[in-house]
Amino acid sequence: xxxxxxxxxxxxxxxxxxxxxxxxxxxxxxxxxxxxxxxxxxxxxxxxxxxxxxxxxxxxxxxxxxxxxxxxxxxxxxxxxxxxxxxxxxxxxxxxxxxxxxxxxxxxxxxxxxxxxxxxxxxxxxxxxxxxxxxxxxxxxxxxxxxxxxxxxxxxxxxxxxxxxxxxxxxxxxxxxxxxxxxxxxxxxxxxxxxx
Amino acid sequence: xxxxxxxxxxxxxxxxxxxxxxxxxxxxxxxxxxxxxxxxxxxxxxxxxxxxxxxxxxxxxxxxxxxxxxxxxxxxxxxxxxxxxxxxxxxxxxxxxxxxxxxxxxxxxxxxxxxxxxxxxxxxxxxxxxxxxxxxxxxxxxxxxxxxxxxxxxxxxxxxxxxxxxxxxxxxxxxxxxxxxxxxxxxxxxxxxxxx
DNA sequence: TAACTTCCTTGAAGTAACTTAAGAAAAAAG
DNA sequence: CTTTTTTCTTAAGTTACTTCAAGGAAGTTA
Numbered sequence: 001x002x003x004x005x006x007x008x009x010x011x012x013x014x015x016x017x018x019x020x021x022x023x024x025x026x027x028x029x030x031x032x033x034x035x036x037x038x039x040x041x042x043x044x045x046x047x048x049x050x051x052x053x054x055x056x057x058x059x060x061x062x063x064x065x066x067x068x069x070x071x072x073x074x075x076x077x078x079x080x081x082x083x084x085x086x087x088x089x090x091x092x093x094x095x096x097x098x099x100x101x102x103x104x105x106x107x108x109x110x111x112x113x114x115x116x117x118x119x120x121x122x123x124x125x126x127x128x129x130x131x132x133x134x135x136x137x138x139x140x141x142x143x144x145x146x147x148x149x150x151x152x153x154x155x156x157x158x159x160x161x162x163x164x165x166x167x168x169x170x171x172x173x174x175x176x177x178x179x180x181x182x183x184x185x186x187x188x189x190x191x192x193x194x195x196x
Numbered sequence: 197x198x199x200x201x202x203x204x205x206x207x208x209x210x211x212x213x214x215x216x217x218x219x220x221x222x223x224x225x226x227x228x229x230x231x232x233x234x235x236x237x238x239x240x241x242x243x244x245x246x247x248x249x250x251x252x253x254x255x256x257x258x259x260x261x262x263x264x265x266x267x268x269x270x271x272x273x274x275x276x277x278x279x280x281x282x283x284x285x286x287x288x289x290x291x292x293x294x295x296x297x298x299x300x301x302x303x304x305x306x307x308x309x310x311x312x313x314x315x316x317x318x319x320x321x322x323x324x325x326x327x328x329x330x331x332x333x334x335x336x337x338x339x340x341x342x343x344x345x346x347x348x349x350x351x352x353x354x355x356x357x358x359x360x361x362x363x364x365x366x367x368x369x370x371x372x373x374x375x376x377x378x379x380x381x382x383x384x385x386x387x388x389x390x391x392x
Numbered sequence: 393t394a395a396c397t398t399c400c401t402t403g404a405a406g407t408a409a410c411t412t413a414a415g416a417a418a419a420a421a422g
Numbered sequence: 423c424t425t426t427t428t429t430c431t432t433a434a435g436t437t438a439c440t441t442c443a444a445g446g447a448a449g450t451t452a
Contacts, residue, residue, distance in 0.1 A: 070339070072335065085336060124324055125313070127328075128324035132327045134331045135327050135331040136284055138331055139280055139281055140281060143258055169399065171400085175342070178341070181400075182402085182442095186402080346408075346409070367430085375409070375410090378431080379409055
């Protein structure tokens with residue numbers, strides 16, 4: 001199935017659109033192939049696009065002064081990614097977004113997205129729902145980070161997103177969950193020992 | 197100035213609306229007075245409303261099995277609050293939302309908000325922008341929590357939200373920043389010592 | 393199939409932040 | 423203003439997690 005068809009199915013989870021609307025929506029997106037380790041967003045540059053991942057995997061992360069990196073978000077097939085803060089305010093980004101696999105994305109430029117939102121109430125609805133769900137997800141993550149110790153954050157993540165974890169290097173998952181890769185390794189190993 | 201006038205000014209930060217639209221929008225809100233320590237959201241009950249704080253202060257928090265509480269968000273004048281996850285999915289809440297002061301709020305019921313979003317593109321835009329900014333804020337918070345040690349999280353918060361901190365009990369701020377009240381007390385005191 | 397490079401594991405030593413407990417200060421209630 | 427309740431501070435002891443360092447496994451490139 002071609003990329004724009006996949007995107008059109010995605011938006012039909014949110015609103016009912018006719019053929020013309022589908023075309024209008026998807027025509028604002030550009031398909032781009034991204035090689036593993038290639039960056040689509042970099043610090044100090046404005047994130048001009050939001051990216052819909054047709055196929056592949058990405059990781060967004062920040063690097064501290066000391067050189068430690070921390071995964072702020074990631075995306076696999078059928079998810080979105082960008083430096084959201086940079087994108088919506090059109091200000092310089094603070095994070096990298098890098099491909100973890102050879103990937104295919106559909107990107108929409110800030111101005112194009114703005115036009116879409118303005119021209120059709122339904123398109124506005126799509127982006128509203130995406131933002132709402134993103135916010136809800138983000139708040140659940142904050143709550144886990146505040147309330148659960150490292151091991152239980154890992155358990156909770158795995159119970160919901162085991163299929164995602166498979167496609168992430170472990171250091172990326174560790175820093176997403178707010179722990180060092182060494183500690184995650186220990187957590188996983190303690191689990192194996194307990195079972196047997 | 198009356199509450200609905202204040203709300204109407206608030207929405208004019210986002211969209212241009214005529215008098216009729218202002219009325220239509222604000223008429224979906226109910227003004228309610230909330231006494232200090234009163235709850236507007238409780239765990240296991242669905243959050244049927246979103247709350248716009250006209251005057252006052254609120255704290256959202258979760259309580260763990262061990263009985264520790266953790267501030268997930270707060271709101272003072274001109275901010276919004278609810279259990280967002282409960283509200284948008286209309287599922288049982290996991291947090292409390294409690295008044296920290298005697299407050300006046302404007303609340304909108306889930307169904308009313310849905311109607312508003314459906315009936316006028318501009319109203320949809322308002323809630324879209326709110327969700328987008330909420331998400332951006334939430335992501336910045338996650339990044340701070342992942343990358344900064346306790347003292348710097350405190351500094352960063354104070355540099356942006358000192359006026360908010362004044363109105364929060366210190367234990368609420370501490371748990372929002374992901375540390376114990378005892379530790380925040382130490383952090384503040386170390387700072388004073390350094391200065392002199 | 394060797395030689396990098398990247399990623400993961402293990403363990404020892406260190407530390408940032410937590411827990412517990414008790415008292416002081418401030419705020420609220422009578 | 424006196425009492426009670428709530429909030430904040432201080433300090434000692436503890437722990438969950440980090441850092442550092444080195445070796446092993448797995449994937450990637452020649």
